[in-house]
Amino acid sequence: METRLEELQRYEKFDDLANDVLDLAKEILPEQLFYLSVFSHTQQFILKLSNERTNIHITEGMVVDLNQSVCKRVDFEKNQPLVYEDVNKDCSIDEVKKLLDGVNVQSYLGIPISLTNGEKFGTLCAVNDEASLLDKKSIDLLQRIVKLFSYYLDLERFAWKDMLTELYNRRYLTKYFEKYQHQNGALFFLDLDGFKKVNDGYGHDTGDAVLKVVASRLQMIVDGQKDAFAVRLGGDEFILHFSQTNSKQEWDKIANQVVKAINAWDTPYKVSTSIGIVTYEEGDAVSLSNLLQHADEALYHAKSFGKNTFKFFNESKINGERC
Structure with missing residues (x-):
């Protein structure tokens, strides 16, 4: 509601x-x-x-x-x-x-x-x-x-709304942060692993069907969380936004739930997701552009770890790379 x-x-x-x-x-x-x-x-x-x-x-x-x-x-x-x-x-x-x-x-x-x-x-x-x-x-x-x-x-x-998936679009996300940028929250930046192979091997109609299934699974996850919503940025990139304060262990639990949900396919093709996560607190001088940039860095770090996983922004340095 x-x-x-x-x-x-x-x-x-x-x-x-x-x-x-x-x-x-x-x-x-x-x-x-x-x-x-x-x-x-x-x-x-x-x-x-x-x-x-x-x-x-x-x-x-x-x-x-x-x-x-x-x-x-x-x-x-x-x-x-x-x-x-x-x-x-x-x-x-x-x-x-x-x-x-x-x-x-x-x-x-x-x-x-x-x-x-x-x-x-x-x-x-x-x-x-x-x-x-x-x-x-x-x-x-x-x-x-x-x-x-x-x-x-x-x-x-x-x-x-995004016409294909019925999730919110970037415009909604932008307007949300214009009004609620000073609250607590977390932003999950998702990119699908293996999606290009689906498009190349099975065609764009199948690719669109995959995006709709992914969107449905993401919507189910945010429906189970208080003050959360899902966004399709474009292509195979998605955002989950949560307006709440959790411990790292609680964020880990939600992220693992997302990874597990996206990775379940009873089809010849397999799609998973890599996730970059950035959290922020009330009073932080944050902007949506900075949060997306930080989440994107964390996403890159997750992909470098073999995909199908998640990483937080400002997690420990690994292999000399800052995330």
Whole structure:
């Protein structure tokens, strides 16, 4: 959830457009309370409300367990809204009635917001503390507004994401350091070993497939860490960034996990990774360019050690080389 919310903060004019969406929605159904929400794998976050209503217990910034959310029941696969003009009459599911009654909602309209790749983003919802007429024309207009909003989300996603792997791109990494450069963290600079042989021997389509698999494995690793994200710099170079403080032993554990994950292939070709690692602390006068340079030096050192391993910047001198 934090990563998705941080991503939205970097979207150009997101707040302005979200407010415009809610304002337009209110023009169509002025008696309703509207809200925009975003999903993670396990939670729903209420991003913005059209206005506050003390008698409806939904607030901006509210976090809801997705399993306890009515919005989870919206049909994203068929892109169809969930409509209850009168919950007591229209809804036959006791659990849903209980959830809506808990926030004092008697009418509910939930419209799915999805990206073009099929990924669920969240919902635009209209609620009221009394039964409401939710006519088809109004719902159709709201769906068109949501469609335009999803186009905007896709444009922003393309600006911050690598098109092939769906990981973040260099621009996202740069923007992140502009805002959070004074925190604690570590940067893992990865370069794939044996990738050129895959491209030369099996073709670029296979090479692209390998990059997607690597990206998926890296994403799984950062999903298991607090405040972490993965970046594709370009080609077969990747960055893992962690916003946390660990001991060297803990960084070793994560690095070994990465090496093991990338090295697992049930294919005729084999790909591994070499990693250069640089850590930094709050108060250090660091810049992204310096961190990348130091991590690149450590990466070179890892490759000189036979690849499929990792080295830290400023580790012991070996063979007279400084890393």
